[in-house]
Amino acid sequence: NAGVTQTPKFQVLKTGQSMTLQCAQDMNHNSMYWYRQDPGMGLRLIYYSASEGTTDKGEVPNGYNVSRLNKREFSLRLESAAPSQTSVYFCASKWMGNTGELFFGEGSRLTVL
Amino acid sequence: DAKTTQPNSMESNEEEPVHLPCNHSTISGTDYIHWYRQLPSQGPEYVIHGLTSNVNNRMASLAIAEDRKSSTLILHRATLRDAAVYYCILRAYGGSQGNLIFGKGTKLSVKP
Numbered sequence: 001n002a003g004v005t006q007t008p009k010f011q012v013l014k015t016g017q018s019m020t021l022q023c024a025q026d027m028n029h030n031s032m033y034w035y036r037q038d039p040g041m042g043l044r045l046i047y048y049s050a051s052e053g054t055t056d057k058g059e060v061p062n063g064y065n066v067s068r069l070n071k072r073e074f075s076l077r078l079e080s081a082a083p084s085q086t087s088v089y090f091c092a093s094k095w096m097g098n099t100g101e102l103f104f105g106e107g108s109r110l111t112v113l
Numbered sequence: 114d115a116k117t118t119q120p121n122s123m124e125s126n127e128e129e130p131v132h133l134p135c136n137h138s139t140i141s142g143t144d145y146i147h148w149y150r151q152l153p154s155q156g157p158e159y160v161i162h163g164l165t166s167n168v169n170n171r172m173a174s175l176a177i178a179e180d181r182k183s184s185t186l187i188l189h190r191a192t193l194r195d196a197a198v199y200y201c202i203l204r205a206y207g208g209s210q211g212n213l214i215f216g217k218g219t220k221l222s223v224k225p
Binding site for chain 2: 004024033035040041043044045059089092101102103104105106107
């Protein structure tokens with residue numbers, strides 16, 4: 001059982017380049033999330049998808065777009081990367097309800113030069 | 114969601130109990146108390162959650178004050194693998210699906 005799988009695990013970009021972070025979960029979860037974590041900081045929510053077909057902005061959505069491709073997959077796109085987007089990105093998923101636990105992927109470390 | 118306050122860091126000795134405190138003085142009646150932890154270079158993992166009563170599971174215990182303005186995560190016998198950042202989070206029942214907000218947490222060090 002793979003849980004939440006993120007690709008790629010590491011990526012280096014130049015300023016202005018674009019890329020997509022992929023996330024897939026095999027637990028039949030309804031909700032999926034993208035967080036970023038800067039050094040020494042907690043996680044900040046970028047976007048989330050409460051269910052297939054819906055997406056909503058989180059705390060720090062600027063510079064990002066998301067796509068809930070189907071129930072399993074939720075991608076995060078950086079259209080024009082900036083050094084301020086250097087961070088570790090975590091995808092998470094959850095079954096349903098407000099008390100269900102979040103399951104996280106291992107993270108994707110992105111460096112923008 | 115209401116805010117939580119945790120110490121920045123704590124130390125423990127291996128095989129001793131650890132009590133990680135969390136203050137949430139503005140908690141509302143519908144807020145659940147969640148704890149997650151993040152091991153080095155990994156994503157956070159769920160530890161435990163509760164509403165009013167103390168809770169136990171295979172990983173830890175959660176003690177909730179009677180007025181719910183504070184709680185304590187208890188690791189009964191710390192191991193080296195328990196060295197992590199522990200996050201205390203409030204989650205409103207019926208609130209937005211997105212607002213599970215992680216603060217800076219408490220960094221727990223475990224000495225052999």
